[in-house]
Amino acid sequence: MGVGMSRAWGATVAAVAAGLVWAAVPGAAHAAEQTIVPTRDFVPALSDTRATGHYEVVGSGLHIYTQGATSTDKVAEYVAAGVPLAGVDEPSLDYANSGGGVPGFQLVMDWDGNGSADGILVGETLYGNDWWASDKSAQFVKDGAPSHDAGSGSPNHGTLNGWRTSFPQAQVQAFGFSLGSGVKGDGVLNAITFNGDRYTFSATAPDTTGPSVTCDVAAPGPTFAYGDAAQVFAVVADTGSGPTAVTVSAAADTTLVGTKTVAVTGSDVAGNTTTTACPYTVVAGAPASVTVVSGSGQSAPVGTAFAQPVRVKVTDAGGNPVASVPVAFTAPASGATGTFVSGSVTTDDTGVAAVTVTATGSTGTWKGSATVAGAPSASFTLTNTAAPAKRADLKVTLAGPASLAKGQTGTYVLTVKNQGPDAAVDVLSSVALPCGVTVTSTGGGKQVGDLVVWPTFASLASGSSTTYTVTVKATAKGSWKVAGASASLRTPDPVLASNVAVTGLTVR
The missing domain is CATH 2.60.40.10 (Immunoglobulins)
Incomplete structure (x- = not known):
């Protein structure tokens, strides 16, 4: 792959290498075991598996084989890397050969560190630790090879240490394997060791997603009484490896009242966990x-x-x-x-x-x-x-004619009002008339001599009033006095002066 290598192809490799989530990062710690899922991790833009070359996942290995020894008998796949060659240990393939040729390790290289692939570095067991540059590598790569001696897969070759020395800025964009292109072979690639990690194979992506954990009761959650031993429950669901338990719980703290949350954790068979904060409410307990x-x-x-x-x-x-x-x-x-x-x-x-x-x-x-x-x-x-003594201040007013002609009639109205503060009980009211008049109507009262007396009022509430009327006829000329009075027979009256009212009458 020389100077004429497709720049678009090189850019695609760089983008894929940078974008794969699991791709190694220079200086980062590596896990001991990794898994390659071909449908997910093989870079389509780099694939060189031809018509009569095949691969399939078998257990944790990859069965690779070619049908014959023609140019279409080739299996070559790559996984994005994006790491400096300077930090890469000696890669290797764990391969169980069933017959025929064996695959070689391949590194897609960006030798000058400009982001574009400049060729492929090939490592084959036939040559030990010697790595050679593919024919289509850029000319500056061939020229800078550590060795040009014969006896390798290419006149441009050397150990990885030699290549690192010659191209200290080199980047490994992808790593992979190649079997065939004129070679018939059959075997199982059990693992690839690259950059300190051992990669096995799986037909499906490992379950790395935690399950869903849904609280049994939405906010404000279940209600517990103070001091109770209580559990908050959640339902676990997982579409990957499946939940280890469909229901999980966590103890609620009931030592304080109020609305709270508790962390409830669910797990799946793959070992992923999810924690959800579930709400609950603590209310007062039984009366103590x-x-x-x-x-x-x-x-x-x-x-x-x-x-x-x-x-x-x-x-x-x-x-x-x-x-x-x-x-x-x-x-x-x-x-x-x-x-x-x-x-x-x-x-x-x-x-x-x-x-x-x-x-x-x-x-x-x-x-x-x-x-x-x-x-x-x-x-x-x-x-x-002791209850204080009751008091009722009665106030009396008397209204009527001040003058009457002899033989003329007139009406007097006696008004009794209770100014309190208590009810007046058994209120007795009367009007005293002069001898110059005669009574024509007592208004329901009884005439006793010169008096008209009305029946006692059982109880006159504080602030209430009642009225009485008496009608008289003038019989003798002269100046006279008409007097009205009222009193409670049961309730003391603090102001007796207001219990009597007097008005004058002149008969002409």
Whole structure:
């Protein structure tokens, strides 16, 4: 392969050599064993296997043979390398000959390091450690050969050390073998040793891809209670060598609540592994304790609600708040006690249950309890004090005619309003009339002498009012007074002056 060698062919070799993933890298550490998959690793652009030359993978070897001794009887294949010749040890072929010729080792060379192939260096067992340049090598390669003595496969030959000395910049673009081109042969190439690695053969590419590992439950994952012994599971699938186990798991850490992940690893038969972070959620465990947060120690008058609700917190064994559990509140059956707005309250997201309490029964300090199934009860104390005396400030207004002609009628309206603060019980109201008039209508009241008295009003709420009417007829001329009054027979009134209203009347 001389100066006229195809530059396109040389560029293809260089590109393939640089692009193969497994190709050796100068200075890099090498694995002891490698595998050549012909359909993947033989470089098509370099192949010189002809019509009556054949190869096939048998076990871990490559069966190569030619049918005859013609020019079409040749098997030659190459694997990309891309390494300096300076660092290459003596290559060799482990070949079991079944008859006929044997293959030679071949190195596709870039002698001047410009990225293009300049010829092939051939090593044959017939010549020991002597390597010769192919006839189609570039002329500068032939001229620079370590030796030109006869007795080799070419007049241009030498040991690898000699070639390295002559061409220190030389690069091995590819390595391979050649059997035939006029030679009939048959045998098994068990292995190729090149650059410190031993290459055997396989019909299929080795499985180097890890399996897929899919978490059983998508985010936020399975839920576990605090302190539980729990496992997170994942499914393993592998289309190559197959999974070693279709289900794998890893222990979940349940010592802290919250959403977490755990590494779950699956493997395949080829020894590849894949690790996936699977999510899971830890929630509070079973209730273990009930604690009073606030509200204990308060006082309230009997019949009124305590100012603050009683609040308790439910936690698990790790002190984590437990939500959505019912808390039962109880009080003494008699004596100083209280009533709850609800006897059972469910805890919120913070584990707290709050209940409003009203002081009932007699005065004194009493103890209530908060209970949750599976946990000790918590107690709290509250004190019932005496209820203050009720008070109701009644205010009376009286509206009616200031003047009437003799024989004329008029109506007086008595309005009673409770200004609080408490309800007025059994309210009695009346109007006192002068002798210059006679009553024509009591408006539902009863006339007793000069008075019209209405039935007691059972309870007049604070802020409420009621009205009464009485109709009179003027009978005697003169100036008179009309008076209205109201009072609670059961509830003290702090301002009695407002319980009476007086208006004047002139009869003409």
